[in-house]
Amino acid sequence: MLSYAGRRLLTAVPTLFVLIALSFFLMHLAPGGPFDSERSLPPEIEARLAAEFHLDEPLWRQFGRYLGGLLHGDLGPSFQYEGQTVSGLIASGAPVSAAIGAAAMLLALSGGVALGAIAAMRPGSRLDRGLMLIALTGLSVPSYVVAPLLILIFALSLAWLPAGGWDGGIAAAVLPSIALALPQLAAIARLTRGALAEALDAPWIRTARAKGLPEHLIVLRHALKPALLPVLSYLGPAAAGLMTGSVVVEQVFGIPGIGRYFVQGALNRDYTLVLGVVLFYGALVIVFNFIVDLAYGALDPRVRLA
Amino acid sequence: MKLRELLRQPGVAMPALLLAMILLLAIVGPWFAPQPFDAIDFEADWGRGPSWAHPFGTDELGRDLFARVCVGGRLSLAVGLVSTLVALVIGIAWGAVAGYLGGRIDALMMRIVDILYALPFMFFVILLMVLFGRHWLLIFVAIGAVNWLDMARIVRGQTLALRRREFIDAAVIAGLGPAAIIRQHIVPNLIGVVIVCATLSIPQAILVESFLSFLGLGIQEPATSWGALVNDGARAMEVTPWGLIFPAGFLGLTLLCFNQLGDALREAFDGGALRRTRG
Numbered sequence: 001m002l003s004y005a006g007r008r009l010l011t012a013v014p015t016l017f018v019l020i021a022l023s024f025f026l027m028h029l030a031p032g033g034p035f036d037s038e039r040s041l042p043p044e045i046e047a048r049l050a051a052e053f054h055l056d057e058p059l060w061r062q063f064g065r066y067l068g069g070l071l072h073g074d075l076g077p078s079f080q081y082e083g084q085t086v087s088g089l090i091a092s093g094a095p096v097s098a099a100i101g102a103a104a105m106l107l108a109l110s111g112g113v114a115l116g117a118i119a120a121m122r123p124g125s126r127l128d129r130g131l132m133l134i135a136l137t138g139l140s141v142p143s144y145v146v147a148p149l150l151i152l153i154f155a156l157s158l159a160w161l162p163a164g165g166w167d168g169g170i171a172a173a174v175l176p177s178i179a180l181a182l183p184q185l186a187a188i189a190r191l192t193r194g195a196l197a198e199a200l201d202a203p204w205i206r207t208a209r210a211k212g213l214p215e216h217l218i219v220l221r222h223a224l225k226p227a228l229l230p231v232l233s234y235l236g237p238a239a240a241g242l243m244t245g246s247v248v249v250e251q252v253f254g255i256p257g258i259g260r261y262f263v264q265g266a267l268n269r270d271y272t273l274v275l276g277v278v279l280f281y282g283a284l285v286i287v288f289n290f291i292v293d294l295a296y297g298a299l300d301p302r303v304r305l306a
Numbered sequence: 307m308k309l310r311e312l313l314r315q316p317g318v319a320m321p322a323l324l325l326a327m328i329l330l331l332a333i334v335g336p337w338f339a340p341q342p343f344d345a346i347d348f349e350a351d352w353g354r355g356p357s358w359a360h361p362f363g364t365d366e367l368g369r370d371l372f373a374r375v376c377v378g379g380r381l382s383l384a385v386g387l388v389s390t391l392v393a394l395v396i397g398i399a400w401g402a403v404a405g406y407l408g409g410r411i412d413a414l415m416m417r418i419v420d421i422l423y424a425l426p427f428m429f430f431v432i433l434l435m436v437l438f439g440r441h442w443l444l445i446f447v448a449i450g451a452v453n454w455l456d457m458a459r460i461v462r463g464q465t466l467a468l469r470r471r472e473f474i475d476a477a478v479i480a481g482l483g484p485a486a487i488i489r490q491h492i493v494p495n496l497i498g499v500v501i502v503c504a505t506l507s508i509p510q511a512i513l514v515e516s517f518l519s520f521l522g523l524g525i526q527e528p529a530t531s532w533g534a535l536v537n538d539g540a541r542a543m544e545v546t547p548w549g550l551i552f553p554a555g556f557l558g559l560t561l562l563c564f565n566q567l568g569d570a571l572r573e574a575f576d577g578g579a580l581r582r583t584r585g
Binding site: 011014015018022023026027029136137139140141142144145147148149151152156240243244247248251252262263265266267269271274275277278281282285 | 417420421422426428429430432433434435436437509513516517520521522523533536537539540543544547550554557558561562564565566569
């Protein structure tokens with residue numbers, strides 16, 4: 001197990017490094033500097049600014065400085081939000097984004113597994129085909145379509161829930177979490193259905209049937225565990241999908257999370273903020289994938305040996 | 307498999323027909339629209355619901371939404387097709403070379419794919435947009451550069467299986483070099499997986515483009531795409547809900563058809579080998 005963890009770590013660390021290096025050098029390759037504006041500044045001021053942000057040093061030294069800062073959790077100053085650091089902005093948005101993301105993940109996982117299991121019980125039946133068509137639709141309708149539609153129906157027409165804003169209450173979190181969860185829920189339902197239908201064909205299931213076990217026990221005790229392994233390995237991409245989706249959902253619902261800072265930063269060409277969020281989310285996805293890999297290895301010994 | 311046989315497979319004809327209709331509408335639709343897609347008409351009817359004159363209604367600037375949805379569809383579909391082509395070329399070359407050469411080169415090439423796969427790509431594409439400006443060409447390249455990963459993985463898997471077949475041995479004995487074998491014997495045999503992959507990659511590309519356009523980072527006015535239209539529609543949905551419903555409907559239906567078509571083709575080409583490679 002330890003060597004397996006070591007091998008996985010051997011993938012995670014270079015990935016993180018590639019992410020940092022690629023983003024950093026791309027940023028410096030880009031035409032135009034962060035202080036370009038309509039008016040040209042006097043050369044002394046430009047030199048002063050360059051020195052202030054160490055832009056006059058050779059590139060590799062700037063990279064070293066940036067890496068050193070990263071180790072301390074310092075992502076540099078924001079170019080647009082004056083006097084704020086990128087780390088500070090991310091820290092202020094993180095709790096909100098995390099709350100909605102966690103709710104969405106929970107919803108996607110429980111709903112997806114339940115729907116997939118129901119469909120897999122009778123493969124090829126009308127219920128199965130209907131559920132899978134709904135899941136495929138859910139997968140095809142992106143969050144930025146779902147979110148406005150949810151607002152249109154549940155906030156504007158029926159007036160059950162607030163249309164946006166954030167007060168930390170549950171009511172404000174319901175629609176964003178649902179909009180965020182739906183595509184992942186659909187993906188998990190499809191995965192569960194496929195894997196469970198395959199597992200229910202296995203010889204040990206025939207044994208369980210021959211013993212006379214009731215169908216729900218067969219599914220819960222014998223078939224679901226192997227069927228959930230693909231779902232487990234999907235949690236990494238699902239987390240990445242939730243982060244991507246949160247950018248849009250936070251924008252639509254006006255939620256002060258990381259995603260909204262990111263979009264604002266992108267529209268204002270706030271280099272450091274955008275780079276900071278990319279690195280933060282990239283690192284999060286890598287860590288999450290690492291944990292999922294470890295969990296997978298712990299549950300399925302075959303993976304460790306491969 | 308011939309095209310006619312393919313169309314007879316369960317679940318292929320219906321989405322294919324719908325997609326053909328959507329494509330046709332996007333191409334010829336603007337010719338039948340009452341006014342060009344970007345013509346602003348403040349006096350006549352702005353913000354009107356669907357009517358005989360304007361089948362999808364008009365937006366708050368009095369622009370005909372039917373024409374806009376068609377023109378936006380042209381762009382969204384073009385992005386899907388072109389960037390899939392980019393992904394196809396890179397993915398096939400990468401996957402076939404890795405799979406055929408095998409050994410250390412294969413391990414290295416696939417490790418690169420693994421590493422890139424683990425990155426949250428949407429953020430990366432947005433970073434590119436921020437750094438290099440919002441040029442439309444960049445959208446194609448960025449999406450193509452993301453989507454080739456899936457393609458490379460699947461092509462490599464298929465190539466590994468092909469490599470052990472007798473006709474490859476025969477080609478080696480006949481004295482053909484690796485480049486010639488890959489070009490003449492491996493790639494032509496990948497057609498099945500490539501069709502499936504391409505079908506599933508098109509909706510991905512359309513999604514990414516509309517995601518960017520929705521955020522205002524993709525296509526810029528006066529040009530438009532389904533994503534940009536959904537964004538406009540969502541902003542004015544309290545007053546003119548049809549501005550959201552029509553582009554969102556077309557976008558969703560198109561993606562659904564491509565996904566369904568991809569699933570059905572995968573089923574048609576082979577029962578299981580491809581199923582495990584994708585969620």
